[in-house]
Amino acid sequence: MPKIEVNEKLFFSLLGKTYDYETLEQRLTCAKAELDDKPDLSLSETERTIKIELNDTNRPDLWSTAGIARQLRQHAKITGEQHTSYNSFLSSQANARDHGNRTVKVDPDLKTIRPYMTAFVISGKPIDEPMLLDIIQTQEKLCWNYGRKRRSISMGVYRSADITWPIHYTAVDPDTTSFIPLAGESKMTCRQIITDHPKGKEYGWILKDMPKFPLLIDSKKEVLSMAPIINSATLGAVQVGDANLLVEMTGTDMPTLLLATNIVACDFADAGYNILPVQVEHPYDTGFGHNITTPYYFQKTTATTIASVNRLLGAQLGKDEIQDALERMGCEVEISGEHITVTPPAYRNDFLHEVDIMEDVMMGKEISFFAPLKPRDFTIGRLTPITIFSRKTKSLMVGLGFQEMIFNYLGSGKDYIEKMNLQGTDAEHKIIEISNPMTENFQFVRPSVIPSLLMAEAPSGNAVYPHRIFEIGKVAYLEETEVTGTRTRQHLGFLSASSDANFNEAASQIASLLYYLDHAYIVSESQDPRFIPGRQAHILVKGKIAGIFGELHPQVLENWTIGTPCIAAEIDLEALM
Numbered sequence: 238m239p240k241i242e243v244n245e246k247l248f249f250s251l252l253g254k255t256y257d258y259e260t261l262e263q264r265l266t267c268a269k270a271e272l273d274d275k276p277d278l279s280l281s282e283t284e285r286t287i288k289i290e291l292n293d294t295n296r297p298d299l300w301s302t303a304g305i306a307r308q309l310r311q312h313a314k315i316t317g318e319q320h321t322s323y324n325s326f327l328s329s330q331a332n333a334r335d336h337g338n339r340t341v342k343v344d345p346d347l348k349t350i351r352p353y354m355t356a357f358v359i360s361g362k363p364i365d366e367p368m369l370l371d372i373i374q375t376q377e378k379l380c381w382n383y384g385r386k387r388r389s390i391s392m393g394v395y396r397s398a399d400i401t402w403p404i405h406y407t408a409v410d411p412d413t414t415s416f417i418p419l420a421g422e423s424k425m426t427c428r429q430i431i432t433d434h435p436k437g438k439e440y441g442w443i444l445k446d447m448p449k450f451p452l453l454i455d456s457k458k459e460v461l462s463m464a465p466i467i468n469s470a471t472l473g474a475v476q477v478g479d480a481n482l483l484v485e486m487t488g489t490d491m492p493t494l495l496l497a498t499n500i501v502a503c504d505f506a507d508a509g510y511n512i513l514p515v516q517v518e519h520p521y522d523t524g525f526g527h528n529i530t531t532p533y534y535f536q537k538t539t540a541t542t543i544a545s546v547n548r549l550l551g552a553q554l555g556k557d558e559i560q561d562a563l564e565r566m567g568c569e570v571e572i573s574g575e576h577i578t579v580t581p582p583a584y585r586n587d588f589l590h591e592v593d594i595m596e597d598v599m600m601g602k603e604i605s606f607f608a609p610l611k612p613r614d615f616t617i618g619r620l621t622p623i624t625i626f627s628r629k630t631k632s633l634m635v636g637l638g639f640q641e642m643i644f645n646y647l648g649s650g651k652d653y654i655e656k657m658n659l660q661g662t663d664a665e666h667k668i669i670e671i672s673n674p675m676t677e678n679f680q681f682v683r684p685s686v687i688p689s690l691l692m693a694e695a696p697s698g699n700a701v702y703p704h705r706i707f708e709i710g711k712v713a714y715l716e717e718t719e720v721t722g723t724r725t726r727q728h729l730g731f732l733s734a735s736s737d738a739n740f741n742e743a744a745s746q747i748a749s750l751l752y753y754l755d756h757a758y759i760v761s762e763s764q765d766p767r768f769i770p771g772r773q774a775h776i777l778v779k780g781k782i783a784g785i786f787g788e789l790h791p792q793v794l795e796n797w798t799i800g801t802p803c804i805a806a807e808i809d810l811e812a813l814m
Contacts, residue, residue, distance in 0.1 A: 391465025541591035562601025686730025703735035784808035
């Protein structure tokens with residue numbers, strides 16, 4: 238879970254009230270947060286750091302000092318406000334704010350490289366050291382966690398007073414374009430930066446295969462940065478005392494980028510800065526138009542009913558109580574009769590279902606409001622039939638000489654698609670992708686157990702052969718006939734690696750397993766790209782495909798850097814019941 242460090246003086250200043258640490262611990266529950274570590278009391282207030290752990294990853298607006306202070310301030314109504322309004326600088330589809338001459342022009346070539354950009358300017362007072370450190374922390378938390386290690390979001394901050402507008406977000410030749418990077422002493426080409434500069438080594442993987450690299454320059458050809466890698470040592474070197482700053486974000490997903498922009502802009506507004514919008518002119522559609530003035534409000538309303546809220550929460554809350562609870566969470570609320578319509582604040586985009594409204598009502602009322610109740614119904618716990626059947630199958634697999642493994646159900650497209658030779662096949666299009674993953678390593682729900690087994694086999698080349706492993710667990714895939722559009726099944730997968738692993742061994746293991754499970758079956762020819770043609774077969778039970786087995790394709794083994802022949806099988810256990 239995300240952890241943040243907040244300067245105590247800055248935090249309580251933004252909060253508008255000073256708490257002792259015990260009271261603060263209690264108040265943090267409204268943000269699903271808790272104290273991770275108390276400050277060293279021997280230090281002065283300006284030097285003390287409060288460490289806070291957040292237990293909710295769908296609220297990136299809380300990953301900053303201003304964000305957590307805003308939630309506590311609104312929940313306790315410290316300033317008497319129902320919710321903070323940011324309408325003075327937020328644009329929308331119906332109303333674009335004045336951007337003056339602050340415009341950014343985007344190069345058409347960036348459409349296939351890093352297509353989207355947002356920006357705004359802050360002014361009004363100089364940046365002090367605690368605020369600068371908090372900006373850096375917010376940048377890292379948003380771009381690393383929410384921005385998938387800068388792949389989908391990167392953020393840059395620059396001295397606005399030295400910039401000549403308009404700014405150009407352009408694609409350049411990485412081998413002929415050079416500038417002095419932050420913490421550098423001499424000019425380096427863009428290519429040299431990703432191979433030699435520390436930040437280039439850390440994030441260069443994002444751009445290294447691109448034909449051109451993104452570069453941000455002003456009208457005097459002064460370089461601001463090479464997104465998403467490094468700022469320049471001139472305009473990008475922000476210091477304590479700088480009063481006017483440009484904040485820009487680039488990325489690959491426009492809704493994610495807009496939300497992150499709104500979060501940072503609202504944080505600065507809460508700290509007392511003026512927010513000046515910037516118009517970004519894209520030569521292609523962003524999903525929100527070509528020319529978009531940011532920060533930009535794009536959240537949609539969500540609706541439910543009073544009866545639904547009370548039914549789920551087991552409460553008898555009235556209209557006024559529900560409205561008050563939601564407003565304490567920063568939302569605008571309209572209640573007409575039984576119907577509740579919630580308009581999220583600009584910095585939140587986590588309302589996907591009416592249940593999210595109900596959760597906010599609970600958090601707005603505080604969990605302590607709901608009295609614990611003992612269960613009133615008598616029930617007897619028992620194992621489900623599939624669990625009983627799975628346990629029997631596990632015992633048989635162990636008896637056949639296999640070792641049980643347990644794996645994650647989420648993984649990357651590289652593991653589930655590319656390494657398994659599934660690109661361009663029907664199987665690839667049935668894999669479930671998570672719409673907004675925190676990291677690409679957990680972007681897909683696994684459609685098969687076999688990639689998990691290969692993940693374990695890949696680093697095991699030094700262990701004595703044969704290797705025999707299995708797992709019984711869930712897989713999921715897209716299925717149009719289901720109400721949810723997906724189907725989840727309990728599968729058995731096993732893998733055997735040895736110098737003489739072959740189709741006959743796999744067929745023998747299948748025959749033994751299904752004999753002891755008392756299931757008749759037949760085999761039929763299959764054409765699965767994961768297996769060698771002619772050395773694979775489908776398992777048919779009652780005329781329907783229930784599994785597959787065979788020798789894994791050499792290309793699959795090479796993709797996983799496995800040098801020993803492997804056989805594998807996968808069976809849908811629910812099809813055997």
